[in-house]
Amino acid sequence: MTEAEWCQNRYDQLNLIEEKRLTALCHGQLYQKRMKQAFDKKVRPCEFKEGDIVLKKILSFQPDARGKWTPNYEGPYVVKRAFSGGALILTTMDGDELPRPVNTDAVKKYFVYIKKKRKKEKRKSSLSRKPEKAA
Numbered sequence: 001m002t003e004a005e006w007c008q009n010r011y012d013q014l015n016l017i018e019e020k021r022l023t024a025l026c027h028g029q030l031y032q033k034r035m036k037q038a039f040d041k042k043v044r045p046c047e048f049k050e051g052d053i054v055l056k057k058i059l060s061f062q063p064d065a066r067g068k069w070t071p072n073y074e075g076p077y078v079v080k081r082a083f084s085g086g087a088l089i090l091t092t093m094d095g096d097e098l099p100r101p102v103n104t105d106a107v108k109k110y111f112v113y114i115k116k117k118r119k120k121e122k123r124k125s126s127l128s129r130k131p132e133k134a135a
Contacts, residue, residue, distance in 0.1 A: 046104060048088055052079045056090065057106040076110045 001009075048054065055073035064070040077090040080097060087101040 046109070048079050048082045048104060048107070048109075050079055050081060053077070053110045053112065054079060054088075054090065054107045055110045056102055057108075059106065073108070 053076045055075040056077055058070075058072060058074050060070070077092060077098070079088050080091045081089040083089075083101070086104040088104060088107060089101050090098045090107075092098075
């Protein structure tokens with residue numbers, strides 16, 4: 001192989017590397033687009049308003065003695081202010097503001113369940129009746 005052929009061969013290889021790099025970049029962008037579409041299809045954005053009651057995720061890095069029975073959320077807290085970027089300023093139920101804003105990823109809405117009392121009805125049970133005397 002002459003020096004000129006070797007130089008031409010090497011030049012072709014370098015051009016081929018550039019083409020392969022561009023195709024790999026294109027495939028990577030297509031993959032990211034498909035992943036984003038699949039994620040957006042399943043995830044619904046959760047919007048918080050001022051006055052919403054929420055629970056804050058406990059991000060503990062210390063092992064707890066309770067093990068897997070350790071609570072995952074703390075609260076309830078009240079949303080004092082909600083920013084467009086996803087940050088929330090929370091206050092306790094007493095009105096004390098938390099020192100740092102919290103991301104919406106670490107918060108979930110808290111729905112208060114109020115149990116209504118039922119009126120007790122006097123029901124006659126077949127077991128509580130006295131047996132009738134046969135005549």
